[in-house]
Amino acid sequence: MSSTLTPVRSKRSALTKGQLPKYAPYVVLALALIVGAAILALIGFNAFGWGIVSAILFTAGLVGWSVVVEGSRKAKDKLATCLVVGSFLVALLPLISVIWTVLVNGVPGLIAPGFLTNSMNGVTGAYDNKAVEEGAPVIGGIYHALVGTVQMTLVATVISVPVGLLTAIYLVEYGNDGRLARAITFFVDVMTGIPSIVAGLFAAAFFFAVVGPGTKTGAVAAVALSVLMIPVVVRSSEEMLKIVPNELREAAYALGVRKWRTIIKVVIPTAISGIASGVTLAIARVIGETAPILVTAGFATSINNNVFGGWMASLPTFIYTQILNPTSPANPDPSSQRAWGAALVLIILVMVLNLGARLIARIFAPKTGR
């Protein structure tokens, strides 16, 4: 029998023996989709179930074929690849679902006239009832909440970034893993676990004691937010500063550069892209915090430009109160429309911030081998 093989064929089989053909994944995928559709047709078809069943069939089919042809090592590799890709697809589901829900529900609110430029000052349940019953436009907007969110987040960032970055520098460059450095690292970890609502209670109590009982202003909320933000900034900056190769520092020292100049001119620029991404994550965490702001800044329906006086609204608390306590309890739809519109604005705001930080990080990123 072997004499019937042509030389070309035998050469190819020597090189590609024990490998799946290149078209294997496509064949298995097509079969999995067909069989999946058939199974779903028996128990009632829906697209979501079809995707899940097909994915399982695809994994089982490809890995099974691979075990037979390629052996267990290659099959394990294929299984791992399927699981990793599958987990990514699973992670996309909630993202798409959340963004779709916010877009579908939020766009009508966002395009309502005056949504971005008006506050809720003077908007009562009577207007909402009219909007539902007589088809009048939904009035009231988020300008006051937008102003509050920007101000409080800005103040919190201004407090947190210097403190967090300097602490990270102390830990990595000056601490020498001494007692104080270990204590700070430990307690930063502890601070990471502080629930946001407890941070809010702390800030409120602090200002009640120092300024006077019942002090609820944007500044109190900013302090609460920085309690949440500082550990995130410290942790991410510390990780990034640690990765900076010691060779760079030693090269600078060897040239006679002072330690602080080395840190500012060599260490931080090398790590700046990671630090920027960490700060962005920190802002992203605090900009959507609701509980600490409810406790510390109260809830306002009118515009307040003063961080240091008076109650202040924010986008998250606006969303929360509009959902939980609609302006008109009889007709919650206009409130829910405003809440989703505010949610859309909040997400866009965060996305713009992210993109900006990413651009900065890219501009300042050092060239690496990767």
Added chain:
Amino acid sequence: MTATPLSSSQGAGRAGDKIFSGAALAAGCLILAVLFGVALFLVVQAIPALTAPAAEIQGGEGFFAYIWPIVIGTLIAAVIALVIATPVAIGVALFISHFAPRGLAAGLGYVVDLLAAIPSVVYGAWGAAFLAKEISPAYNWLAGNMGWLPIFQGPASATGKTILTAGIVLSVMVLPIITSLSREIFLQTPKLHEEAALALGATRWEMIKMSVLPFARPGIISAVMLGLGRALGETMAVALVLSSGALTASLITSGNQTIAAEIALNFPEASGLKVSTLIAAGLVLFVITLGVNMIARWIITRHKEFSGAN
């Protein structure tokens, strides 16, 4: 003649060094002071609830009868979240760092950061308005077919506003945190380790198992720890999603409550001893997170030799 330009610039540099290291030290100490303030405030405000007669606490059976069901509820929600999120998050991080085409990886990383950026209150609104409704048929199925397990005992909640839904929402919220931190660590794996493994004939999975995961283990643990911190303390998502009630073993009926949501829902209207009780509940939450962090910290220091520094 000794005051050459060289030595005078040295003097200025020395002052800069002192100022800079002093500022760094002060920032570190400020953090310790803030944390001390938080702990002090919590303890002082919680004392009235801990020393009050049992009958005056909500429920009438003392503080510990009040707190333990919501402690268990908090742990259940956090465990559900981590059980779902950790494997998926590590898979996503590996996909972005080692499986995705190089050109796509940065964009996919941004997608995951976007998931992290979505505020908790939006997740809460999504969970209450969309997920709870969509998932309740699955709960009915679980109650019918898996009801012999205590955790799936029926009757299932008609609204889907259960602790399992809250846990799923929490898992979506902690997923991006674990993913983005793990991804950063995976990308720091020494390229030579990876290439050495591949050169020895390892498949991609064997390379990841032998070089990437051992290098990244402390980083993964710290990432999971951060996720746990958020899951334990997350307030708004649970407050909006969960239809709370007494402690029950079943995950698919309404009931259970977490500490953070209990505080958020009751604090605005609370007064007198109720305030102390809720602050004491906050203290308990604080102690739990402290315990979790200490265990995680201990694990990380055991694996310190793998970290990238020095």
